[in-house]
Amino acid sequence: MQMIGARVAHRIEVRGTVQGVGFRPFVCRLGRGLGLDGCVRNDGGVVVVEAAGSIEAMRALAARLRTDAPAQARVADVRVSALNGSAPATGTGFRVVRSTRRRPAGTGAEVGLIPPDLGTCDRCLTELFDPGDRRYRYAFLNCTDCGPRATIVDALPYDRVRTTMRRFDMCAACAAEYADPADRRFHAEPIACPACGPRLAWHATDHGPAAGGHGADALAAAEALIRRGGVVALKGLGGYQLVCDATDEAAVARLRIRKHRPAKPFAVMVSGLGAARRLAHVSAAEAALLTSVARPIVLLAPRPERPTAGSVAPGVPRIGLFLPNTPLHHLLLADLARPLVVTSGNVSDEPIAIDDADARRRLAGLADGFLGHDRVIRSRYDDSVARVVAGRPSLVRRARGYSPEPIGLPVAAPEPLLAVGGQLKHTFTVARDGTAIVGPHTGDLEQQATMEAFEANLARLSRVVGVTPRVVAHDLHPGYLSTRYAAALPVRGRIGVQHHHAHVASCAAEHGVTGRYIGVAYDGLGLGDDGTLWGGEVLVADLVSYRRVARFGRAPLPGGAAAVRRPARMALGYLFGGEPLDERSRAAVLRAAAPFLGRLPEREVATVRRMVAQGVNCPVASSAGRLFDAVAALLGLRDDATYEGEAAVALEALAGGHPAAPELPWRLVTRDDLIVYDPTATLLALLEALRDGTDPGLLAAGFHATVAAVTVALCAEVAARERLRTVCLSGGVMQNQSLVETVVAGLSGAGLEPLVNERVPGNDGGISYGQAAVAAARIRMDARG
Ligand SMILES: [Zn+2]
Ligand SMILES: [Zn+2]
Numbered sequence: 001m002q003m004i005g006a007r008v009a010h011r012i013e014v015r016g017t018v019q020g021v022g023f024r025p026f027v028c029r030l031g032r033g034l035g036l037d038g039c040v041r042n043d044g045g046v047v048v049v050e051a052a053g054s055i056e057a058m059r060a061l062a063a064r065l066r067t068d069a070p071a072q073a074r075v076a077d078v079r080v081s082a083l084n085g086s087a088p089a090t091g092t093g094f095r096v097v098r099s100t101r102r103r104p105a106g107t108g109a110e111v112g113l114i115p116p117d118l119g120t121c122d123r124c125l126t127e128l129f130d131p132g133d134r135r136y137r138y139a140f141l142n143c144t145d146c147g148p149r150a151t152i153v154d155a156l157p158y159d160r161v162r163t164t165m166r167r168f169d170m171c172a173a174c175a176a177e178y179a180d181p182a183d184r185r186f187h188a189e190p191i192a193c194p195a196c197g198p199r200l201a202w203h204a205t206d207h208g209p210a211a212g213g214h215g216a217d218a219l220a221a222a223e224a225l226i227r228r229g230g231v232v233a234l235k236g237l238g239g240y241q242l243v244c245d246a247t248d249e250a251a252v253a254r255l256r257i258r259k260h261r262p263a264k265p266f267a268v269m270v271s272g273l274g275a276a277r278r279l280a281h282v283s284a285a286e287a288a289l290l291t292s293v294a295r296p297i298v299l300l301a302p303r304p305e306r307p308t309a310g311s312v313a314p315g316v317p318r319i320g321l322f323l324p325n326t327p328l329h330h331l332l333l334a335d336l337a338r339p340l341v342v343t344s345g346n347v348s349d350e351p352i353a354i355d356d357a358d359a360r361r362r363l364a365g366l367a368d369g370f371l372g373h374d375r376v377i378r379s380r381y382d383d384s385v386a387r388v389v390a391g392r393p394s395l396v397r398r399a400r401g402y403s404p405e406p407i408g409l410p411v412a413a414p415e416p417l418l419a420v421g422g423q424l425k426h427t428f429t430v431a432r433d434g435t436a437i438v439g440p441h442t443g444d445l446e447q448q449a450t451m452e453a454f455e456a457n458l459a460r461l462s463r464v465v466g467v468t469p470r471v472v473a474h475d476l477h478p479g480y481l482s483t484r485y486a487a488a489l490p491v492r493g494r495i496g497v498q499h500h501h502a503h504v505a506s507c508a509a510e511h512g513v514t515g516r517y518i519g520v521a522y523d524g525l526g527l528g529d530d531g532t533l534w535g536g537e538v539l540v541a542d543l544v545s546y547r548r549v550a551r552f553g554r555a556p557l558p559g560g561a562a563a564v565r566r567p568a569r570m571a572l573g574y575l576f577g578g579e580p581l582d583e584r585s586r587a588a589v590l591r592a593a594a595p596f597l598g599r600l601p602e603r604e605v606a607t608v609r610r611m612v613a614q615g616v617n618c619p620v621a622s623s624a625g626r627l628f629d630a631v632a633a634l635l636g637l638r639d640d641a642t643y644e645g646e647a648a649v650a651l652e653a654l655a656g657g658h659p660a661a662p663e664l665p666w667r668l669v670t671r672d673d674l675i676v677y678d679p680t681a682t683l684l685a686l687l688e689a690l691r692d693g694t695d696p697g698l699l700a701a702g703f704h705a706t707v708a709a710v711t712v713a714l715c716a717e718v719a720a721r722e723r724l725r726t727v728c729l730s731g732g733v734m735q736n737q738s739l740v741e742t743v744v745a746g747l748s749g750a751g752l753e754p755l756v757n758e759r760v761p762g763n764d765g766g767i768s769y770g771q772a773a774v775a776a777a778r779i780r781m782d783a784r785g
Contacts, residue, residue: 071293158189286300441765596636
């Protein structure tokens with residue numbers, strides 16, 4: 001430490017999420033308040049403070065950098081060292097200086113962090129609706145506490161010149177606020193006002209109204225169209241959205257037809273908590289999630305008498321609601337005073353449109369007009385989806401407002417790595433040391449457009465955070481586009497991670513579990529290490545490896561993917577070819593299924609029976625998700641599924657009215673050293689009860705209770721045998737809220753410690769993070785020999 005009389009001079013480096021959150025303004029105010037001389041700047045992804053003053057004031061500075069940091073900052077590390085070179089002279093004051101850029105990302109580089117986009121803060125909201133304010137009704141107002149971040153950043157350090165705001169020259173008034181340390185917009189990089197910032201623009205389509213216009217006219221044109229039942233393509237924060245009146249049955253129906261989305265529920269945006277409560281039941285934890293700065297879509301139990309159109313979310317146990325997250329959305333909701341359908345701007349499974357020309361082309365047939373603007377969206381961030389499970393927030397889709405916030409890795413990655421994820425609900429993860437950054441949800445990686453979106457997001461995010469991967473982790477499935485991408489990547493090493501190991505590892509890793517645990521992975525399908533498809537698995541695992549100890553009974557998928565799209569066909573697979581654990585009951589099951597078989601086309605039944613008997617195009621799967629599909633079909637709910645999980649979701653909804661339904665018969669058998677849940681007895685009881693006139697809702701609930709009981713029994717047995725207590729529950733089937741809550745309660749009651757995914761989705765959106773956690777642990781183990 002350098003002593004200059006009673007003065008000391010220090011260099012302080014602050015790491016974490018410290019850029020784009022008002023950190024430099026905070027340091028500047030702090031330095032001035034403590035009477036220090038010096039400066040603060042962004043250097044690469046780090047904030048560097050050089051200051052001189054009394055020992056006491058310098059100590060206070062170092063401490064308060066942590067304790068008093070802005071709400072959205074995450075201070076990971078504060079490093080104090082002596083200041084080399086000349087110390088700031090006494091009385092020169094404290095200021096923010098020009099950013100510097102660290103050495104390009106190489107072996108010595110560190111992960112740079114940018115915050116996710118931040119929902120409009122209360123103070124900005126007050127200005128938005130204050131007729132006396134110069135930003136009254138300005139759709140792009142923001143401050144150091146709120147506004148766009150990840151969607152507009154090109155590179156670090158985070159400065160206006162490295163965001164898509166660089167094309168807008170600040171007016172004198174904005175420049176003065178930006179330069180004034182006492183102003184709440186001091187160094188707010190996306191600062192803007194009606195005089196100098198982005199402007200709204202309206203473009204009609206062929207079938208929409210002819211009027212064009214900018215600014216207030218554009219907003220008015222869009223609102224008029226929505227009032228008349230039209231569909232507006234709105235340029236949101238991380239991509240285009242399609243918007244219509246959620247109370248207008250015809251408008252919602254039109255959107256469904258145009259979007260080729262017959263049944264999958266739409267999210268609804270409401271003006272505030274009061275409006276949300278008119279549509280759904282909102283607990284305190286759910287209200288906190290709705291109003292959080294990330295502003296996710298929150299899945300809530302709907303009120304039966306809700307005023308939204310029936311086709312908004314038909315036959316589902318939960319409705320997705322969210323609150324406005326940008327000034328533009330606040331204006332729309334306030335002006336229209338009704339709930340709005342706000343859904344991703346794409347055709348079914350394509351990535352959400354972000355580029356104006358691309359949106360104009362792809363959404364022309366979907367929207368009656370475009371409400372756009374001239375602020376470029378650099379990175380695609382779809383709306384996030386979350387819910388509350390057993391009292392705690394849990395993400396279902398992680399994108400805007402959450403990504404690219406870092407998530408810790410329990411075992412640090414010794415070299416920079418990329419995990420390419422799975423296929424459906426795709427995400428990727430880049431990681432280095434103890435930090436993993438999960439990229440935003442991009443949709444199902446099954447077509448060129450999604451592949452391009454993945455590659456663009458990956459290239460940009462790796463560059464921004466400075467991670468150049470040397471190792472790539474991927475799924476075992478050779479047919480996934482993500483696996484093929486990994487195979488072609490020029491890297492030092494490749495690590496294959498089994499799908500369900502990745503699922504349970506994602507849960508273990510986010511909870512910091514480094515030892516052995518019981519992993520329960522229930523999902524649709526993933527490739528197992530024995531060449532069959534898995535999906536109802538119990539593993540004994542740690543971060544490095546796993547051993548399969550139990551599974552669901554297998555059934556053929558007649559026609560492969562065709563059986564996934566048609567639950568009725570999947571049901572035939574169970575009836576004709578479900579694992580013959582007990583041949584005697586097979587005949588009884590077929591007899592009890594006579595009404596179901598009689599309902600289906602005779603030809604289909606005969607064809608499937610032949611396919612199963614001959615084993616033609618019938619891959620087998622031990623999948624929990626497929627069993628839920630089959631039961632939904634047997635109960636007459638859905639013969640076909642228009643989206644993944646539709647039948648299972650309908651089954652959960654049907655079960656909702658019967659919380660105390662008794663479980664159906666079930667049994668566990670042993671096969672090749674594995675404990676196997678044989679569903680034959682369950683299916684037989686279900687079919688016989690149905691034939692005898694039992695309420696299908698009671699049977700749906702009974703089936704849920706059965707799977708929960710089976711799961712608790714499997715875990716209890718494995719726990720006793722292996723002397724384990726921690727159970728990590730993951731996989732897409734764990735999206736089933738009533739199932740997961742029953743299982744969690746049952747496991748707790750059995751003295752075990754259940755954990756569920758919270759920060760990454762339990763569905764395939766969390767696969768990449770699980771792969772990263774496993775790969776990091778394996779690299780570490782290999783390095784130790
Ligand atoms: Zn604000
Ligand atoms: Zn201005």
